[in-house]
Amino acid sequence: MTALMVDTGTKPPPEREKRERFGAWRRLPPKAKVGALLLGFFILIAIIGPSLAPYDPSYQNPNPSLSLNSPSAAHLLGTTQNGQDVLSQLLTGVRMTLELAVIVGLVATAIAVVVGISAGFLGGLWDEVLSLLSNVFLVLPALPLLVVLLGYLPQKGETATILVLAFLGWPWGARIIRAQTLALRNRDFVAASRETGEASWHVIVYEIMPNEISLIAASFVGTVLYAIGASVALAFLGLADLNSWSLGTMLYWAQSDQALTLGAWWWFVPPGLVVALIGTALVLLNFGIDELGNPRLRSGSGTIKVGGKWWGQTDPTPVLSQAQRRPSRAGSFLHSFSRESLTEGPTEVAGPVP
Amino acid sequence: MRFIIRRLVFYAVAAWVALTINFFIPRLMPGSAVEDIMSKFPNLNPAAYKALEAMLGVGHPGSLWHQYVNYLNDVLHFNFGTDVTEYPAKVSSLLAQTVPWTVTLVGTATIIAFVIGTGLGILAGWRSGGWLDRVLPGLTFLQAIPYFFLALILIEVLALHAKIFPLGQGYAGGDIPGWNWQFISSAFYHSLLPAFTLIITNVAGWMLTMRNVMITTNGEDYVLAAQAKGLPHKRVVLTYAARNAILPQLSGFANALGFVVSGAIVMEIVFSYPGVGLLLLNAVTSNDYPLMQAIFLVISFAVLFANLIVDLVYVFIDPRARARSA
Numbered sequence: 001m002t003a004l005m006v007d008t009g010t011k012p013p014p015e016r017e018k019r020e021r022f023g024a025w026r027r028l029p030p031k032a033k034v035g036a037l038l039l040g041f042f043i044l045i046a047i048i049g050p051s052l053a054p055y056d057p058s059y060q061n062p063n064p065s066l067s068l069n070s071p072s073a074a075h076l077l078g079t080t081q082n083g084q085d086v087l088s089q090l091l092t093g094v095r096m097t098l099e100l101a102v103i104v105g106l107v108a109t110a111i112a113v114v115v116g117i118s119a120g121f122l123g124g125l126w127d128e129v130l131s132l133l134s135n136v137f138l139v140l141p142a143l144p145l146l147v148v149l150l151g152y153l154p155q156k157g158e159t160a161t162i163l164v165l166a167f168l169g170w171p172w173g174a175r176i177i178r179a180q181t182l183a184l185r186n187r188d189f190v191a192a193s194r195e196t197g198e199a200s201w202h203v204i205v206y207e208i209m210p211n212e213i214s215l216i217a218a219s220f221v222g223t224v225l226y227a228i229g230a231s232v233a234l235a236f237l238g239l240a241d242l243n244s245w246s247l248g249t250m251l252y253w254a255q256s257d258q259a260l261t262l263g264a265w266w267w268f269v270p271p272g273l274v275v276a277l278i279g280t281a282l283v284l285l286n287f288g289i290d291e292l293g294n295p296r297l298r299s300g301s302g303t304i305k306v307g308g309k310w311w312g313q314t315d316p317t318p319v320l321s322q323a324q325r326r327p328s329r330a331g332s333f334l335h336s337f338s339r340e341s342l343t344e345g346p347t348e349v350a351g352p353v354p
Numbered sequence: 355m356r357f358i359i360r361r362l363v364f365y366a367v368a369a370w371v372a373l374t375i376n377f378f379i380p381r382l383m384p385g386s387a388v389e390d391i392m393s394k395f396p397n398l399n400p401a402a403y404k405a406l407e408a409m410l411g412v413g414h415p416g417s418l419w420h421q422y423v424n425y426l427n428d429v430l431h432f433n434f435g436t437d438v439t440e441y442p443a444k445v446s447s448l449l450a451q452t453v454p455w456t457v458t459l460v461g462t463a464t465i466i467a468f469v470i471g472t473g474l475g476i477l478a479g480w481r482s483g484g485w486l487d488r489v490l491p492g493l494t495f496l497q498a499i500p501y502f503f504l505a506l507i508l509i510e511v512l513a514l515h516a517k518i519f520p521l522g523q524g525y526a527g528g529d530i531p532g533w534n535w536q537f538i539s540s541a542f543y544h545s546l547l548p549a550f551t552l553i554i555t556n557v558a559g560w561m562l563t564m565r566n567v568m569i570t571t572n573g574e575d576y577v578l579a580a581q582a583k584g585l586p587h588k589r590v591v592l593t594y595a596a597r598n599a600i601l602p603q604l605s606g607f608a609n610a611l612g613f614v615v616s617g618a619i620v621m622e623i624v625f626s627y628p629g630v631g632l633l634l635l636n637a638v639t640s641n642d643y644p645l646m647q648a649i650f651l652v653i654s655f656a657v658l659f660a661n662l663i664v665d666l667v668y669v670f671i672d673p674r675a676r677a678r679s680a
Contacts, residue, residue, distance in 0.1 A: 136368045138609055139661055143616030144634060144653045145375070148646050151638035152379055232500050233620055237635060251503065260510045272503035279498025287494075290566075 032288020038281035042274070046098040049091035057089040057245045071266050078266035081257045086267055089245050094274060096246040097228060100162060104227035107166035109220045112173030117204055117212075119174070120181025131178065134171035142168045146230060150239040157241045161234065165227050173219035180215050184208050218289045225282045232275055247271045361665050365658045372654040376647050377425050381418075429651065445648045448633065453652065455524055456629035460618040463549040467556035468607055474557070475564020475603075476596045479572065487565070493558035501617050505551045505624045512547060519547040522626040548625045552617065563606050567599040574598070601672055608664040611657050619653075 071078045078086050119130035149164045150156055184190060185208075193207045209216075234240055235248025238256075242249055250271040254260075259267040478486040496504075513519045525540045571577065572595055580594045619631030626632060630649055637645040 132364075132367065135364070136371045139368050139612065139658060140372055140375075141612035141615045141653050141657050143619055144650050147619070147634060147638055148376075148379060148650045151641075151646055152643070229500065233502065233616075236500070236502055237620070237623065238639065251500075255506065260506060261514070268506070272500055272507075275503070276495060276499040280495045283494045283498060 029288045029291045031284045032291070035281045035284030035286075035288060038277060039285060042094060042098065042278050042281065045091065046095040049094055053085075053088035053091040055085035055088045057084060057092045058243075078264065080253070080264075080267055081259075081262075086250075086270065089250050090247075090270055090274065092245040093247045093250050093271060094278075096158070096244060097231065097248065097275075098278070100158060100165075100231055100246070101224045101227040103162050104165045104169060104231075105220050105224035107162070108169035108223045108227075109173055109216065111166070111170040112177055112219055112223075113209075113216060115170065116174040116177025117181050117208065120178040121185060121200070121204055121208065123182075123185075127178070130174070134174045134178075137168070137171040138175065143230065143233070146234060147237070147239060150234065156239055158244070161231055161240060165230055169223050169226055173216075173223060176219060177212060177215060180212050181208060184211055214289055218286055221282050221286045221289070225279060225286075228275065228278060228282075247275050357669060358666070361662065365662055368658055369655060372651060372658075373426065373429060376651055377422060379647070380643060445645050448645065449630070449648060449652055452628060452630045452633045453656075455627065456618060456622065456631065457656070459545050459549060459627070459629070460552070460614070460621075463552040464556065464611075464614050466549070467553040468560050470553070471557040471560025472564045472600065472603060475561040476568055476591065476599070478561060479565040479568025479599070480591050480595065490558075490562065490565070493561065497555060497558040499555075501551070501555050502620050502624050504555065505548075505621065508547065508551055509624070520544050522624075524628040544627075548621055548627055552621055555617065556614065559610070560603070560607075564599065564603050567602050568595060571595045571599040601668070604664060604668055604671075608661045611660050611664075615653055615657055 080086060080089075115130050115134060119127045119134075145168060146164055150160065153160050190203060190207050193203050198206075231240070231246070232248035232251065235242075235246055236251050236255065238252060240246070240249055240252075242252060251268070254264075254268040254271070259265075474486065478484070478490065481487065509519075509521060513521045520543065523544060525537060525544055574595075577590065577595050580590045585594075618629075619634060621627065622629045622631035623635050630653060634646065634649045634653075636642070637649060
C-alpha cells in the first residue's frame, strides 16, 4: 500500500486512499477474509481475555454444591470438578496457547529464513550440507523426539516447550524458502544488484527477501499451526506445566478428571472447539496466501463450462524459465542423493553448466 | 539401482543422526536421571545403578568417544539395556510385544486414508468449483480439531453410549493372544474405531494437496491436447492428469510420515491400544529412560524404512526415474 503511494509520487486524496485500502481487502480471497477475521477475534481474546475473566481460573471453590455445575448465569460455561470457572480458564488459556505458538513461530521461522536463504543463495557445499540437515530433520518423527526431550527435562515449563518446539519446527519452512531463493538467485534484478557490487547481505535483505515475504508469511502461519497442535497434544499427555492455564492443560485436567464420562461436556468441549477454530482460521489464512500467489487454486475460477463439461484453464503466463543451478562438484555429488534429483532435467545431473 | 543405493546412503545418514541425537540427549540434559530413577525404584540393586550410569553416561566410564562406540555397538546388537519399571525385563522384548500392534493398525489406516484422500482430491481437482471442491473448507475444520479431542468424543458417543465399538484396548479382556480365530476377530473389532478416527483426520490433508496438484496439472498443455483429441473423459483424468499429479503427492506422503506416526502415538494413548505410543508415554511418566530412548530409535527407524519403501514405489511408477536409475 505505502509502496504504491510512494511510487506515484503524489499523495492520493483521502477518498481514493480509503477506496484503495478497502479495495485490497476486497481483493483478498473470501477464505482468507474469514480466516483473518476469526484469527483477529482470538487475538483480541488473547489480549483482553484474562482481564475479562470473571473469576480467578485457579480458584477452587470449597463449596461442594459448585462442583461440576452446568452452564448458568453465574458461570457461563459451568464449573469444573473443583468448582473452578471454565470460562475464566478458557479466557486465560487462549492467551497462553497463542503466546507460546507465536513465539515458537517467530523463532522457528527466523531459523528457517536463515537456513533457507543461506542454502539457496550461497549454493555449493553450503547448500548441500544445509539441505541434507533439513531433509534429515524433516524425515525424523517430531512428536516422539519432543516427548523424549521433554521427558528428560526436570521442569517442563513454557520456556522448555518453546525451545524444544522451535528446535524441531524449522526444516519445513527452510525447504520451501530455499527453493524460492534458488529460483530468485539468477533473476535479472538480483544479478544487476550483484553486478553493481552490492554486498551479499544487501542483496539478500533488499532484493531477495522482499520477494519471499508471502512465502515467509505462509511458513510462519504453518509453524504457528504446528506449534498449537504440538503444544496442545504435549499438554494433553501431561508434558507441560500443569499448574498453568493453557487450552492443552485444560483438556488434560478435563480428561484426567473424566469430564466426559461424568457428562460435563461444558468442561471438555469448549477448549477443544477453540483449538479447532484457531486452527481453521490459520489454515484458511494460509489458503488465502496460497491463492494470492497462485490464482488458479481458487475454487471455481479459471474453469468454464462448455457443452456440459468443465474445462481447466490453460496457463495464461508462460512459465518462467527455471533458473539454472551451478552445483559445485561436491555439491552435485551430494545432491544426487536427494529424492528431487530424480525429477529434475538431465542437464542438472550432467554437472556444471559452462 | 544407482538411485536406490544413493537413497540408502541418505537414510543411513538420517539414521546416524537419530542415533547421535539419542546418544547426546541424556548427556546434555540437566539433572541427575540416575538419582531420579534410584529414588523411584528402591528395589534396584547396585549393579543396576552401574548399568544405569553406563546407559545414561553420567558415571563417565571412559571418554565420550569410547562411550559412543560402545553405544553404537549395543544398538547394532539390539541391546537396548534393561528396563527399570519392569525390571529385569529386556527393553527389546517389550518392544517386540508392542511394535506389531502399531505397525498393523497405523500402517493400514494410513494407506487407506491416503488412497481415499487422493481419490477424492482427483475428483475435487478435476471438477474445480464442483460440490466436492466447495465442502473443502468444512473438511479443514474437521482437520483442525485436535485428534485426541475428536477421538475422545467419538469414544463417548459410539462406544460408551451407542455401544457399537469397544471402549479401547487391543482385544477383549478374556482373550489370550495367539493365532486363533477368536483372538484375531476380537483384535480386528477393537481396531475399527481407532482406524476410523485416524482415517477421517488424515483424509482431508491428502485430499487438499492432491486437489492443488491436480489443478496445476490440468493447466498443462498435454491435458488440453488430450481433451482436444477427444479422448474419453475418464482416460484424460486418470492417465493424463492424475498419473502425473500423483508423483508430488507421493513424495508429500513420504515427508508426512513423521506426522502420521505422531498422530498414531496420541491415538494409542487415547484408546489404551497396546502399541509403541502407549509404551512411550508409560516410559516417560515413570522416568524409564532406557525404554524411552529405545522407543524413539525404533519409531525413527520405522519412519525411515517406510520412506525407503515410498522411494521404491516412486521408481516403479515414474518412468523417468526408472530410466535414470537403470
